[in-house]
Amino acid sequence: MCFQDYFPVWDKLNPHQQNRILENLTFRRVEKGTILHNGSMDCTGLLLVKSGQLRTYILSDEGREITLYRLFDRDMCLFSASCMMRSIQFEVTIEAEKPSELWIIPTETYQSMMAESAPVANYTNELMASRFSEVMWLMEQIMWKSLDKRVASFLLEESSIEGTRQLNITHETIANHLGSHREVITRMLRYFQSEGMVKLSRGMVTILNEAKLEELRD
Numbered sequence: 767m768c769f770q771d772y773f774p775v776w777d778k779l780n781p782h783q784q785n786r787i788l789e790n791l792t793f794r795r796v797e798k799g800t801i802l803h804n805g806s807m808d809c810t811g812l813l814l815v816k817s818g819q820l821r822t823y824i825l826s827d828e829g830r831e832i833t834l835y836r837l838f839d840r841d842m843c844l845f846s847a848s849c850m851m852r853s854i855q856f857e858v859t860i861e862a863e864k865p866s867e868l869w870i871i872p873t874e875t876y877q878s879m880m881a882e883s884a885p886v887a888n889y890t891n892e893l894m895a896s897r898f899s900e901v902m903w904l905m906e907q908i909m910w911k912s913l914d915k916r917v918a919s920f921l922l923e924e925s926s927i928e929g930t931r932q933l934n935i936t937h938e939t940i941a942n943h944l945g946s947h948r949e950v951i952t953r954m955l956r957y958f959q960s961e962g963m964v965k966l967s968r969g970m971v972t973i974l975n976e977a978k979l980e981e982l983r984d
Contacts (some may be wrong), residue, residue, distance in 0.1 A: 769869050772814055772840055778885035790875045796862045803846040803860040810860075811870045813843040817926075818866025822858050823942070832908075832945030834858065835900045836927075844894055908945065916944055917954050917984040921964070921973060931973040940971075 769791060770776045793816075796802065802820065803810040813820070820837040822845060829832045831975050837860075838844055879886045907916055920943060930933065941951045955971065958964045963979050965972040973979065 767816075770812070771907060772816060775883070775885045775889050778880070779883060782813060783879060783883060787871060787875060787879070790872050792870045792872075793867070795867050796865070798862055798864055800862040800866075801859060802862065802868075803843075803858070805857040805859070808874050810846040811872045812876050813837070813846045813860070814869045814871065815839055815841050815843075816867040816869065818862060818868070819862045819864040820866060820868075820892070821861050821943075823861070824858055826945070830945055830947075831942040832904075833943040835897065842893060844890065844897065876970070909974065913944070913950065914954060914957070915983055917951065918956070918963075918979045919943060921971065922976070922979055922983060925973055925976070931976070933971045933973070934969060935971055936969055 769788070773787075779787070796818075802813065810957055815837050817839055820841075820843065821833055822835055822837065822843065823830055823831045823833045843860060846860055876886075877920075880890055881887075907919075911919075917940065920940060921933065924935065925931055937951045937955060938948045940946075940955075941948045944951070955964060958979075959966050961978070963973070963975045963982075965974055
């Protein structure tokens with residue numbers, strides 16, 4: 767499948783606009799761990815994921831990470847073109863969590879599409895609203911949910927994404943996703959293990975009692 771099959775409003779562009787995007791489009795294959803965008807000064811362009819998995823996160827002044835959201839097949843990232851949105855006041859980093867394939871639409875090209883095409887402008891506004899809703903949901907989780915509930919929720923989400931109960935993930939990685947410290951996550955996971963919810967081994971967390979995690983999450 768090609769770019770035209772992935773871009774949601776492709777059929778609503780006129781031939782001239784379609785050609786302009788294709789002429790300026792770039793395609794990248796990246797390995798796990800590749801940083802695709804780093805901070806507001808890095809105006810990468812808009813990312814459209816063909817396959818793989820990306821992670822968007824922010825860094826605290828102390829260097830702690832917290833995941834804002836993830837991107838999967840057919841997802842588009844606007845924050846990688848933060849220079850296009852002057853109201854964005856925080857810096858995000860975008861990293862490939864898995865080997866990924868993606869298209870990059872230059873910021874200038876996309877801006878011209880938004881100015882000329884109401885469907886593109888509407889799609890962009892809807893996507894922006896959706897992303898900010900995800901960020902606000904995350905803030906609510908941090909403010910009002912205890913860490914044990916957040917860890918349980920993360921493990922269940924990760925299991926759903928990977929399609930397995932055996933998660934190849936370190937305590938450090940979990941801490942980075944949740945904006946916590948590795949030592950705190952280790953203590954929490956050891957508690958989960960003592961309660962029979964998970965089994966811990968080097969670089970792996972195995973879910974033993976999904977129902978109990980679900981109960982804790984809720």
